[in-house]
Amino acid sequence: MNRMSFFVPLAIFIVIISVGFVGFRLGDRDVLPSPLIGKPFPGFSAPRLEREDVLVDQSVLTGRPLLVNVWATWCPTCKAEHAFLETLKQREGLEIVGIVYKDDPAAAQRWLDLYGDPYSFNLQDRDGRLGVELGVYGAPESFLLDAAGNIVYKRVGDVNERVWAEELAPRLQQMQSTHREAAGS
Amino acid sequence: MSRLILCVILFANAAFLHAASTVEVHEFNDPAMEARYYGLIDELRCPKCQNTNLAGSDAPIARDLRATVYRLLVEEQQTDTQIRDYLVARYGDFVLYDPPFNAGTAALWLLPLLALLIGFWRIWGFTSKQSAVELTAEERSRLAAIASQDRR
Numbered sequence: 515m516n517r518m519s520f521f522v523p524l525a526i527f528i529v530i531i532s533v534g535f536v537g538f539r540l541g542d543r544d545v546l547p548s549p550l551i552g553k554p555f556p557g558f559s560a561p562r563l564e565r566e567d568v569l570v571d572q573s574v575l576t577g578r579p580l581l582v583n584v585w586a587t588w589c590p591t592c593k594a595e596h597a598f599l600e601t602l603k604q605r606e607g608l609e610i611v612g613i614v615y616k617d618d619p620a621a622a623q624r625w626l627d628l629y630g631d632p633y634s635f636n637l638q639d640r641d642g643r644l645g646v647e648l649g650v651y652g653a654p655e656s657f658l659l660d661a662a663g664n665i666v667y668k669r670v671g672d673v674n675e676r677v678w679a680e681e682l683a684p685r686l687q688q689m690q691s692t693h694r695e696a697a698g699s
Numbered sequence: 700m701s702r703l704i705l706c707v708i709l710f711a712n713a714a715f716l717h718a719a720s721t722v723e724v725h726e727f728n729d730p731a732m733e734a735r736y737y738g739l740i741d742e743l744r745c746p747k748c749q750n751t752n753l754a755g756s757d758a759p760i761a762r763d764l765r766a767t768v769y770r771l772l773v774e775e776q777q778t779d780t781q782i783r784d785y786l787v788a789r790y791g792d793f794v795l796y797d798p799p800f801n802a803g804t805a806a807l808w809l810l811p812l813l814a815l816l817i818g819f820w821r822i823w824g825f826t827s828k829q830s831a832v833e834l835t836a837e838e839r840s841r842l843a844a845i846a847s848q849d850r851r
Contacts, residue, residue, distance in 0.1 A: 546746055546793045616759070642763045649789040651746040651760045 548649050548668045555582070555663050556647040563614050563622055563636035570637065576663035579689050580609040581656055581682070583633070583673070584645065586617040587625045589653040595672035599632040602678065608686070612636035615645050615653050658682055660689050723762065725769050732773060739768050739782060746790045 550556075555572050562568050575582065583599060585592040602608045612633040614622040619638055626633075639645055648657070651670075658667040658681075666685050669677055727733035737754065745756035745764070753761050753768070764786070771777045771785060786794045798804045834842065 544749075546791050549788055549791045642759075646763060646767050646789060649746075649791070651790065 545670045546649075546651070548665075550649055550657075550665050551668060553665055555657070555659055555665055556644075558637075558644050558647065560613075560637040560639060560644060563612070563619055563638055566619065566638070572663060574635075575611065575659055576661065578609060578661050579686055580611055580634075580659050581673070582611050582613060582659060584613045584615045584639075584648070584650050584653050584655045584657075586615045586653050587621045588617065589615075591672050592654045593629075595654055595674065596629050596632070598672070598674055598678075600630050602673070603632045606678070606683075608682075609634050613644065614638050615650065616640065616642045658685060661693070723765070725765075725773075727773070735779060736769060736772055739772070739779060740765050742796065743768070743783070743786060744794050744796055746793055752796075 555575055557572050559569050559571050562570060581602070585596075599610055603610055610633050612635070614636050616639065619640075622636065626636075637644070642650075648655070654672055656669040656673050657665050658669075660666050666689070667681055669681065673682070725736065727736065740753040743753045743764070745751050745753050745758055745761040747758040747760045748756050751758075751761075753765050767786075768782055771782045777785070783795065792798055798807065800808050
């Protein structure tokens with residue numbers, strides 16, 4: 515027998531261990547890639563939180579880039595990200611639209627009165643049907659939309675300073691530059 | 700004896716609680732439809748959980764997706780393929796336990812095949828080397844002597 519073949523099992527073992535070592539550290543395996551990226555925001559008809567008798571559809575989300583934030587009062591991470599949404603609105607002037615996901619409208623309104631309201635307006639999704647259309651599986655989730663109403667980016671989990679700097683800001687900048695080019699030509 | 704009874708009661712309780720917590724009641728008029736419903740929630744994966752199907756998950760999203768499957772199946776009369784496609788269009792391939800072949804999954808599909816080929820190659824190499832070793836007449840008589848000694 516070849517003496518080197520003695521080390522073959524060890525080599526295979528090392529390969530398996532390193533693949534596992536790299537693989538299990540790669541990214542967040544709880545975050546699923548969304549098939550909705552690059553597609554228009556799904557069609558819907560939903561009551562507003564502020565005025566229940568007014569039904570709005572997807573056309574209210576077009577015309578300017580904005581962040582659609584899916585939240586609920588029963589969701590602890592939503593509370594954690596709430597203050598940063600206020601910062602985004604104040605500091606960066608980003609428009610944020612809320613979707614109150616599977617929650618009681620009165621409780622949602624109380625929350626906004628208590629902790630501040632960073633949203634231009636809120637939509638209600640009491641039974642989670644719009645959530646299913648959006649592929650939501652855990653609040654909070656946020657969708658960055660361009661002016662045409664296409665989903666450019668999706669964040670599962672809280673939006674924070676890092677997500678703003680690495681994911682949202684560069685995409686918004688790119689939107690602005692393509693918009694300027696289109697206007698200039 | 701009383702301990703045994705206690706055990707039985709506890710197990711029965713656990714089973715009852717489990718059934719009560721995960722399975723909500725959906726009405727079916729058609730047993731074939733019911734079978735398709737249970738087939739679908741059995742094969743589709745809960746997106747919130749790493750490795751639980753829709754049927755076995757307690758997560759609120761699994762409950763919502765079971766209701767969605769019921770709605771598409773019973774109210775909208777969609778086919779199984781349409782229902783699978785509906786969920787894949789919103790939640791991605793993750794909801795199927797069967798990943799499609801593409802650039803991202805090529806390694807997943809091809810590595811086992813490669814391992815199998817390497818295995819065959821090794822076995823082939825091993826057996827062909829073995830047949831190449833012929834015993835001489837002297838060796839053969841020694842082997843027979845050892846074997847007969849062993850038998851005694």
